[in-house]
Amino acid sequence: xxxxxxxxxxxxxxxxxxxxxxxxxxxxxxxxxxxxxxxxxxxxxxxxxxxxxxxxxxxxxxxxxxxxxxxxxxxxxxxxxxxxxxxxxxxxxxxxxxxxxxxxxxxxxxxxxxxxxxxxxxxxxxxxxxxxxxxxxxxxxxxxxxxxxxxxxxxxxxxxxxxxxxxxxxxxxxxxxxxxxxxxxxxxxxxxxxxxx
Numbered sequence: 001x002x003x004x005x006x007x008x009x010x011x012x013x014x015x016x017x018x019x020x021x022x023x024x025x026x027x028x029x030x031x032x033x034x035x036x037x038x039x040x041x042x043x044x045x046x047x048x049x050x051x052x053x054x055x056x057x058x059x060x061x062x063x064x065x066x067x068x069x070x071x072x073x074x075x076x077x078x079x080x081x082x083x084x085x086x087x088x089x090x091x092x093x094x095x096x097x098x099x100x101x102x103x104x105x106x107x108x109x110x111x112x113x114x115x116x117x118x119x120x121x122x123x124x125x126x127x128x129x130x131x132x133x134x135x136x137x138x139x140x141x142x143x144x145x146x147x148x149x150x151x152x153x154x155x156x157x158x159x160x161x162x163x164x165x166x167x168x169x170x171x172x173x174x175x176x177x178x179x180x181x182x183x184x185x186x187x188x189x190x191x192x193x194x195x196x197x
Contacts, residue, residue: 068177075175076142078182079149083134083171086187087155090131095121106176106183113186131158137168147185149173 061073070078085097098117105113124130133156143150150172157165174185 065177065180065182067180070177070182072144074182075144075149078175079142079144079151079171079173080136082149082173082184082187083151083153086171087134087153087169088132089124091125091128094124101184104182104184106185109185129160132156133158147174147176149175150190 061076062071063074063077064071065074082101085101089097098121102110102114102117135154135156137152137154140152142152150170152168152170155167155169156163157167170190171187172190173187176183176185
């Protein structure tokens with residue numbers, strides 16, 4: 001039996017040659033199907049195996065995000081950045097900061113958050129002499145759970161050249177990590193009683 005191109009020659013009857021070709025095609029199709037299933041499985045599981053190590057300037061620790069989880073150092077760094085962008089601003093910077101922050105909001109909460117951020121930016125631009133600065137509360141650790149980051153800070157309200165008010169604030173960031181990407185679901189400013197619950 002000799003295979004020439006796709007024709008199988010070696011049987012006396014033509015119908016036997018056709019059946020041999022069909023068996024050969026079925027075997028080839030089965031091999032390709034098995035190979036495709038193996039490749040599909042590898043592509044689907046590679047998400048969990050890939051780890052990115054990101055170490056920005058000034059950050060401490062090993063910042064790792066992989067699949068649907070991240071290191072505590074990464075989450076603490078993200079928490080500080082988010083709180084800084086929400087808490088330290090003036091009329092000239094707020095719209096840009098909130099637009100940058102909006103890029104990492106989860107698609108399910110994006111539209112609602114965009115509307116809230118637009119109102120906040122409009123109000124801040126209306127009162128141009130008022131700005132805010134945030135100072136980390138280094139005595140209190142950043143609390144991290146599987147879906148929240150809690151950051152304590154002191155917010156300074158600056159009116160003109162004076163600082164009439166300084167207040168302790170706690171931000172609770174609800175987040176999710178999907179396929180190696182950090183998303184914000186919601187950020188809320190909470191009271192001390194809520195912070196301990």
